[in-house]
Amino acid sequence: MSAGERRVADRQQREDLIVERARTIAESEGWAAVTTRRLADEIGRTQPVLYSHFQDGKAGIMRAVALQGCTELAVAIRRATAGEAGTVAPTVQAYLDFARRHPAVYDAIFSMPLDVEFGGRESPEPMRDAFAALADGLDAHGDDPETWTEVAWSALHGLAVLSRDHRLRPRARTARISALVELLTSS
Amino acid sequence: MSAGERRVADRQQREDLIVERARTIAESEGWAAVTTRRLADEIGRTQPVLYSHFQDGKAGIMRAVALQGCTELAVAIRRATAGEAGTVAPTVQAYLDFARRHPAVYDAIFSMPLDVEFGGRESPEPMRDAFAALADGLDAHGDDPETWTEVAWSALHGLAVLSRDHRLRPRARTARISALVELLTSS
DNA sequence: TCCGTGATCTAGCGGTGCTAGAAAATCTAG
DNA sequence: CTAGATTTTCTAGCACCGCTAGATCACGGA
Numbered sequence: 293m294s295a296g297e298r299r300v301a302d303r304q305q306r307e308d309l310i311v312e313r314a315r316t317i318a319e320s321e322g323w324a325a326v327t328t329r330r331l332a333d334e335i336g337r338t339q340p341v342l343y344s345h346f347q348d349g350k351a352g353i354m355r356a357v358a359l360q361g362c363t364e365l366a367v368a369i370r371r372a373t374a375g376e377a378g379t380v381a382p383t384v385q386a387y388l389d390f391a392r393r394h395p396a397v398y399d400a401i402f403s404m405p406l407d408v409e410f411g412g413r414e415s416p417e418p419m420r421d422a423f424a425a426l427a428d429g430l431d432a433h434g435d436d437p438e439t440w441t442e443v444a445w446s447a448l449h450g451l452a453v454l455s456r457d458h459r460l461r462p463r464a465r466t467a468r469i470s471a472l473v474e475l476l477t478s479s
Numbered sequence: 480m481s482a483g484e485r486r487v488a489d490r491q492q493r494e495d496l497i498v499e500r501a502r503t504i505a506e507s508e509g510w511a512a513v514t515t516r517r518l519a520d521e522i523g524r525t526q527p528v529l530y531s532h533f534q535d536g537k538a539g540i541m542r543a544v545a546l547q548g549c550t551e552l553a554v555a556i557r558r559a560t561a562g563e564a565g566t567v568a569p570t571v572q573a574y575l576d577f578a579r580r581h582p583a584v585y586d587a588i589f590s591m592p593l594d595v596e597f598g599g600r601e602s603p604e605p606m607r608d609a610f611a612a613l614a615d616g617l618d619a620h621g622d623d624p625e626t627w628t629e630v631a632w633s634a635l636h637g638l639a640v641l642s643r644d645h646r647l648r649p650r651a652r653t654a655r656i657s658a659l660v661e662l663l664t665s666s
Numbered sequence: 667t668c669c670g671t672g673a674t675c676t677a678g679c680g681g682t683g684c685t686a687g688a689a690a691a692t693c694t695a696g
Numbered sequence: 697c698t699a700g701a702t703t704t705t706c707t708a709g710c711a712c713c714g715c716t717a718g719a720t721c722a723c724g725g726a
Contacts, residue, residue: 299672299673327712327713327714328713328714328715329712329713329714337674337675338674338675338676339675339714339715340674340675340676340715340716341673341674341675343715343716344673344674349714349715350714350715402640402641402644402646403644436654436658438648438651439651439654439655439658440658442641442647442648442651442655443634443638443655443658443659443662445637445641446634446637446638446641446647446655446659447630447633447634447637448637449637449640449641450632450633450634450635450636450637450638450640451630451633451637453589453636453637453640454589454629454632454633454636457589457590459589460629460633461625461629464625464626464629467623467626468626468629468630468633471623471626471627471630472630472633475630475662475663476662478665486692486693486703514681514682514683515682515683515684516681516682516683524705524706525705525706525707526683526684526706527684527685527686527705527706527707528704528705528706530684530685531704531705536683536684537682537683537684
């Protein structure tokens with residue numbers, strides 16, 4: 293490995309480390325606890341180093357976590373849906389599980405400022421991929437399948453965030469999921 | 480009016496002013512632009528004065544805006560629903576309109592940390608009221624009306640926030656609303 | 667061995683929420 | 697009207713935030 297290659301590899305490795313640490317801290321203490329100084333500490337460097345990896349600082353780091361999360365979400369949905377065409381239940385379950393197990397990542401995905409449409413052509417690839425997986429899994433149908441997908445997805449998202457923020461009865465969780473699945477299936 | 484009464488009235492008036500200004504700034508520039516120093520400036524006092532009105536500072540102010548918003552949301556829903564029992568459309572419309580017209584207030588309501596259940600016994604009164612109005616307007620039915628309400632409300636909330644954050648196709652707005660109304664009506 | 671280049675650090679800017687303690691204003695009573 | 701008690705307000709500052717200019721260091725190539 294040449295010196296140049298070595299340098300590139302090191303950079304990449306550290307970039308991954310930053311993202312990993314940011315994610316870990318965020319999951320356990322919330323995004324407010326993810327500060328540039330603390331991240332710098334975690335990687336054993338000083339603060340400005342972060343800006344050589346992510347020009348827009350903390351926002352860029354959150355963005356990286358979000359994109360990583362999108363990829364994982366897409367995988368989770370596709371795995372759940374495999375060989376179960378025609379039923380929305382696995383997708384619903386997989387989506388809500390992801391949101392519950394990785395609340396900070398989920399937050400990063402959906403609080404990330406975004407000018408372009410989520411599933412649109414201009415979106416980052418992982419986002420389009422997650423949206424596509426969702427659209428497939430939710431079994432879009434009717435004369436306007438895109439609209440159907442958006443509405444079904446909205447219901448999922450609402451359930452995920454209201455549940456996380458203690459706006460819904462914790463004990464009725466499975467009942468809500470059943471009700472939603474039935475609602476999405478009936479029409 | 481005695482000196483003591485005068486004092487109390489002045490305090491109340493200023494408290495209202497603080498809440499009003501916080502809300503105005505938040506609506507036009509986002510909650511990040513609502514700083515204690517700026518609010519102090521707006522009321523012509525210095526920063527620490529805010530803490531004599533709201534012990535927990537900015538969080539307390541956001542909370543006050545949120546509660547005010549809850550009351551207004553409840554009113555908006557009840558007005559829309561008046562004399563239209565059995566249809567969810569007016570409620571859906573009123574809810575989404577509120578979220579769209581007062582995004583910062585809507586944000587305060589749902590980003591406010593809250594340990595207790597939203598509609599539960601321990602919640603602040605305006606919150607319980609808004610939840611009650613929503614439950615009525617959404618025409619809860621079936622053998623588990625509470626769960627129904629939570630699911631329907633989640634769909635509304637998801638639609639509101641995803642739409643606001645540019646995650647959905649802007650031009651399909653009315654189509655989504657129609658689809659949701661149909662979905663909630665069909666079952 | 668020297669030099670240039672890139673990575674890294676030091677130091678600091680302007681901002682945040684928040685608070686202790688001094689100063690000012692106001693009310694109460696003699 | 698004045699003196700003292702009480703309430704309110706302000707000054708000054710803490711610790712932290714994201715971010716950056718410029719000095720410094722380390723390393724690869726000639």
